[in-house]
Amino acid sequence: MRIEIIGAGAVGLLVASYFAEKNMDVYIVGKPTGETVCEDIQIERTNVNQSVTSVNVKYISALSNKANLIIVAVKYGQLHEVYASMEHVKDSIPLLFLQNGLAHYEEALALSKAHIAFCSIQFGALKLSEHHVAHKGEGVMKIAVAKGANDEFSFLNGLSSAGLPIVFEQDAEKMLMEKALLNCFINPLTAILQVKNGQLITQSHTLQLLKDLYNELMTAFPQFKETFHFNQVIALCEKTAENTSSMLADRLANRKTEIDTIAGAILKKAEQNEKKLPVLQTLYYLVKAFEESGEQM
């Protein structure tokens, strides 16, 4: 089986290493190091228990049109470039999207590809160097097929492992929405307050903010009340207590954040349903203001 992964960021490399470990032919699509267009590369993965696993993957400069699965692992902002690069790819090759948020959901489904699935990753990944990735925090890789045949993706079940448990979900949009909601609790607040995830639940005022935000979101999206409980928010803060959230890391590095794909997409969804989210909207504009100011006094 040949898997081509577009994007050599932390999540792309991590998934590549687990699939290569299961003897898949893994190709990372992107600019290879040096001049070679097809190069064998050893990538290393520091596991949660601090052991290091080495696997071999190949780098190619463009999609081959011979893959059994294409995984799209770039950030939302680079997706339009990726859509263009996939135009020549056969419609029958299944696609799996690994982005955060909801912003990519409808535009991906609008592609003329036959089989499209989405992924919601419940663990963290940190790139340590060009070919070295660290797996941060345990969690499952949720996959939901949104278009085409489930069968095209079912071989992924066999790639499930202790380090990367794979679970199939029924409703892709709901799965992405749940992850985006979770991100809405952690990311903007940690970025605004410059605190680690765990501090959100040890401080009384941030806990109050989390509760206000939870009540606001559940009022706007009552269909989640049954499955999405406040203690999931608490559990995520506990589990990732020592983590610097991706949005805070982006802020500290003066990078553009994912606020639009996470909170922006949920605000849009609420607006479509004629619901207001003043708390989330306030956090959204504050993060946008940081980006706009460049933080200069």
Place this chain on the structure above:
Amino acid sequence: MRIEIIGAGAVGLLVASYFAEKNMDVYIVGKPTGETVCEDIQIERTNVNQSVTSVNVKYISALSNKANLIIVAVKYGQLHEVYASMEHVKDSIPLLFLQNGLAHYEEALALSKAHIAFCSIQFGALKLSEHHVAHKGEGVMKIAVAKGANDEFSFLNGLSSAGLPIVFEQDAEKMLMEKALLNCFINPLTAILQVKNGQLITQSHTLQLLKDLYNELMTAFPQFKETFHFNQVIALCEKTAENTSSMLADRLANRKTEIDTIAGAILKKAEQNEKKLPVLQTLYYLVKAFEESGEQM
């Protein structure tokens, strides 16, 4: 005429210097420097045009019970101590309160004093050294009598000057509320975003936050719609563009802020009227969270 001023902070010293300039006998109540209990002190005031005015005032260690007016110029947090120190003071001596916010309004009126007025200061003051204060930005000193006889305060009209124009208002609570509303726009946002006042209107996302906050407050307090326009918020940001707000200054110095007397009091007022202010409440909890965390990562 003898005026005793409790509190030798920036605003207390500034008002003292203007009243001393008008040949009042001005006594500052508080711990004098050195051991003397009654000391002549020269205080200096750097005016808006950068000229420096010197006047003489006296320091005393406690209220004399001989004043024609007592001005209370400490911050809200020290008021309870001041109330206790005033217990032996004759009820007929008029009191003038100079605090920000609304939190002191009802408790001050509950004192057993006959004549009570409140002040809303529309300019800035910055203490440069123990006896040197800078007058920052032009603006009026609004006074409104809330209890007792207007006549007891009317001599203050004669103390009005080009540097300190004094204007009497009818409704003390409304006057304090208007100032608190203005502070709600500037203070929490500048403290959270760490920007100067002017940046609130040059950035599109903070301007949107100001608009959201304005609409929320005017929906909760429609009685202000007639007199309190959004362009007052803009004008204040423009007029104080280069200023670091007091709340940002407090945050940067790791001091307790005035968030409770400003936003907290307005949230309480809204709650009494069964109105919700989710945007202001979010900003309130964020500032409280900064205070609680001590900003350590």
